[in-house]
Amino acid sequence: MTREELQTASQLLKEAAEATDGDVQARLYEQSDQLAKLADREQGPDHGRLARHMTVLHELAESLDGDVAETVREARQQVLEYRKGVPGV
Template identity: 40%
Template sequence: MSREQLRKAAAKLEDAREHTDDAETDEQLAEYADRLRKMADAEDGPDHGGLARITHNVRELEGDLEASEIEQIVAHVNAYRETVEGV
Protein backbone atom coordinates (compact mmCIF):
# COMPACT_ATOMS: atom_id res chain seq x y z
CA MET A 1 0.00 0.00 0.00
CA SER A 2 2.74 2.46 0.87
CA ARG A 3 4.22 2.39 -2.63
CA GLU A 4 0.84 3.55 -3.84
CA GLN A 5 1.87 6.97 -2.48
CA LEU A 6 4.66 7.07 -5.07
CA ARG A 7 2.19 6.21 -7.82
CA LYS A 8 -0.10 9.00 -6.60
CA ALA A 9 2.80 11.46 -6.67
CA ALA A 10 3.62 10.33 -10.24
CA ALA A 11 0.00 10.86 -11.25
CA LYS A 12 0.05 14.37 -9.74
CA LEU A 13 3.20 15.13 -11.75
CA GLU A 14 1.43 13.97 -14.91
CA ASP A 15 -1.55 16.16 -14.04
CA ALA A 16 0.79 19.13 -13.54
CA ARG A 17 2.10 18.65 -17.08
CA GLU A 18 -1.31 19.73 -18.35
CA HIS A 19 -0.88 23.11 -16.65
CA THR A 20 2.47 24.10 -18.09
CA ASP A 21 3.28 25.62 -21.45
CA ASP A 22 7.03 25.39 -20.91
CA ALA A 23 8.62 22.48 -22.80
CA GLU A 24 11.53 22.14 -20.37
CA THR A 25 9.23 22.01 -17.35
CA ASP A 26 7.01 19.49 -19.11
CA GLU A 27 10.04 17.28 -19.78
CA GLN A 28 11.19 17.53 -16.16
CA LEU A 29 7.73 16.62 -14.86
CA ALA A 30 7.58 13.61 -17.16
CA GLU A 31 11.04 12.49 -16.03
CA TYR A 32 10.19 12.79 -12.32
CA ALA A 33 6.90 10.94 -12.83
CA ASP A 34 8.72 8.15 -14.66
CA ARG A 35 11.32 7.89 -11.88
CA LEU A 36 8.62 7.62 -9.22
CA ARG A 37 6.74 4.93 -11.15
CA LYS A 38 9.96 2.95 -11.53
CA MET A 39 10.69 3.33 -7.83
CA ALA A 40 7.19 2.16 -6.97
CA ASP A 41 7.53 -0.91 -9.19
CA ALA A 42 11.10 -1.86 -8.30
CA GLU A 43 11.67 -5.00 -6.24
CA ASP A 44 13.88 -3.05 -3.85
CA GLY A 45 12.15 0.15 -2.94
CA PRO A 46 13.81 3.55 -3.16
CA ASP A 47 16.00 4.94 -0.43
CA HIS A 48 15.70 8.27 1.31
CA GLY A 49 18.35 9.87 -0.89
CA GLY A 50 16.54 9.17 -4.15
CA LEU A 51 13.26 10.38 -2.72
CA ALA A 52 14.88 13.51 -1.29
CA ARG A 53 16.36 14.35 -4.70
CA ILE A 54 12.95 14.13 -6.32
CA THR A 55 11.24 16.29 -3.70
CA HIS A 56 14.06 18.82 -3.94
CA ASN A 57 13.75 18.92 -7.74
CA VAL A 58 9.97 19.28 -7.58
CA ARG A 59 10.29 22.15 -5.10
CA GLU A 60 12.66 23.89 -7.51
CA LEU A 61 9.77 24.11 -10.00
CA GLU A 62 8.07 26.60 -7.67
CA GLY A 63 7.72 29.30 -10.30
CA ASP A 64 6.38 26.86 -12.88
CA LEU A 65 3.79 25.02 -10.76
CA GLU A 66 1.15 26.07 -8.30
CA ALA A 67 2.31 25.81 -4.69
CA SER A 68 -0.61 23.49 -3.93
CA GLU A 69 0.48 21.10 -6.70
CA ILE A 70 4.01 20.99 -5.33
CA GLU A 71 2.81 20.39 -1.78
CA GLN A 72 0.51 17.54 -2.86
CA ILE A 73 3.32 15.81 -4.76
CA VAL A 74 5.77 16.24 -1.88
CA ALA A 75 3.14 15.06 0.63
CA HIS A 76 2.69 11.77 -1.26
CA VAL A 77 6.44 11.19 -1.44
CA ASN A 78 6.85 12.04 2.24
CA ALA A 79 4.01 9.68 3.17
CA TYR A 80 5.99 6.90 1.52
CA ARG A 81 9.27 8.05 3.11
CA GLU A 82 7.70 7.58 6.54
CA THR A 83 7.61 3.85 5.81
CA VAL A 84 11.29 3.62 4.80
CA GLU A 85 13.81 2.66 7.43
CA GLY A 86 16.86 4.82 7.92
CA VAL A 87 17.40 8.51 8.30
Protein backbone atom coordinates in the same frame (compact mmCIF):
# COMPACT_ATOMS: atom_id res chain seq x y z
CA MET B 1 4.84 -4.41 -5.16
CA THR B 2 3.29 -1.02 -5.78
CA ARG B 3 4.05 1.84 -3.45
CA GLU B 4 0.78 3.74 -3.46
CA GLU B 5 2.12 7.16 -2.40
CA LEU B 6 4.78 7.12 -5.11
CA GLN B 7 2.23 6.06 -7.71
CA THR B 8 -0.09 8.88 -6.61
CA ALA B 9 2.79 11.37 -6.79
CA SER B 10 3.61 10.13 -10.30
CA GLN B 11 0.01 10.62 -11.44
CA LEU B 12 -0.17 14.11 -9.93
CA LEU B 13 3.03 15.11 -11.71
CA LYS B 14 1.68 13.78 -15.00
CA GLU B 15 -1.42 15.95 -14.53
CA ALA B 16 0.75 18.97 -13.71
CA ALA B 17 2.91 18.33 -16.80
CA GLU B 18 -0.17 18.25 -19.02
CA ALA B 19 -1.02 21.75 -17.80
CA THR B 20 2.40 23.21 -18.68
CA ASP B 21 4.79 23.30 -21.61
CA GLY B 22 8.45 23.57 -22.49
CA ASP B 23 11.27 22.67 -20.13
CA VAL B 24 9.03 22.59 -17.06
CA GLN B 25 6.72 20.12 -18.75
CA ALA B 26 9.66 17.87 -19.65
CA ARG B 27 11.01 17.99 -16.08
CA LEU B 28 7.59 17.15 -14.63
CA TYR B 29 7.15 14.21 -17.02
CA GLU B 30 10.64 12.98 -16.12
CA GLN B 31 9.88 13.10 -12.39
CA SER B 32 6.55 11.39 -13.00
CA ASP B 33 8.24 8.61 -14.95
CA GLN B 34 10.98 8.10 -12.37
CA LEU B 35 8.51 7.90 -9.48
CA ALA B 36 6.31 5.45 -11.39
CA LYS B 37 9.32 3.19 -11.91
CA LEU B 38 10.27 3.44 -8.23
CA ALA B 39 6.70 2.58 -7.26
CA ASP B 40 6.85 -0.69 -9.19
CA ARG B 41 10.37 -1.85 -8.37
CA GLU B 42 10.87 -4.87 -6.16
CA GLN B 43 13.12 -2.92 -3.79
CA GLY B 44 11.98 0.50 -2.62
CA PRO B 45 14.06 3.67 -2.93
CA ASP B 46 16.27 4.88 -0.11
CA HIS B 47 16.12 8.20 1.74
CA GLY B 48 18.76 9.82 -0.46
CA ARG B 49 16.94 9.07 -3.69
CA LEU B 50 13.65 10.31 -2.25
CA ALA B 51 15.33 13.46 -0.93
CA ARG B 52 16.63 14.26 -4.41
CA HIS B 53 13.14 13.91 -5.85
CA MET B 54 11.73 16.10 -3.09
CA THR B 55 14.31 18.80 -3.83
CA VAL B 56 13.48 18.81 -7.53
CA LEU B 57 9.75 18.93 -6.79
CA HIS B 58 10.27 21.85 -4.39
CA GLU B 59 12.20 23.75 -7.06
CA LEU B 60 9.55 23.03 -9.67
CA ALA B 61 6.70 24.10 -7.37
CA GLU B 62 8.51 27.36 -6.63
CA SER B 63 8.81 28.10 -10.35
CA LEU B 64 5.09 27.55 -11.00
CA ASP B 65 1.89 29.35 -10.08
CA GLY B 66 -1.66 28.49 -9.14
CA ASP B 67 -3.16 25.05 -9.41
CA VAL B 68 -0.14 23.54 -11.14
CA ALA B 69 2.16 24.59 -8.30
CA GLU B 70 -0.32 23.18 -5.79
CA THR B 71 -0.45 19.88 -7.66
CA VAL B 72 3.36 19.61 -7.57
CA ARG B 73 3.32 20.41 -3.84
CA GLU B 74 0.72 17.68 -3.32
CA ALA B 75 2.93 15.22 -5.22
CA ARG B 76 5.90 16.21 -3.05
CA GLN B 77 3.78 15.60 0.04
CA GLN B 78 2.99 12.09 -1.22
CA VAL B 79 6.72 11.39 -1.57
CA LEU B 80 7.25 12.71 1.96
CA GLU B 81 4.52 10.44 3.32
CA TYR B 82 6.14 7.44 1.68
CA ARG B 83 9.58 8.50 2.94
CA LYS B 84 8.34 8.53 6.55
CA GLY B 85 7.97 4.77 6.36
CA VAL B 86 11.40 4.07 4.87
CA PRO B 87 13.74 2.48 7.42
CA GLY B 88 17.04 4.12 8.21
CA VAL B 89 18.32 7.63 8.82
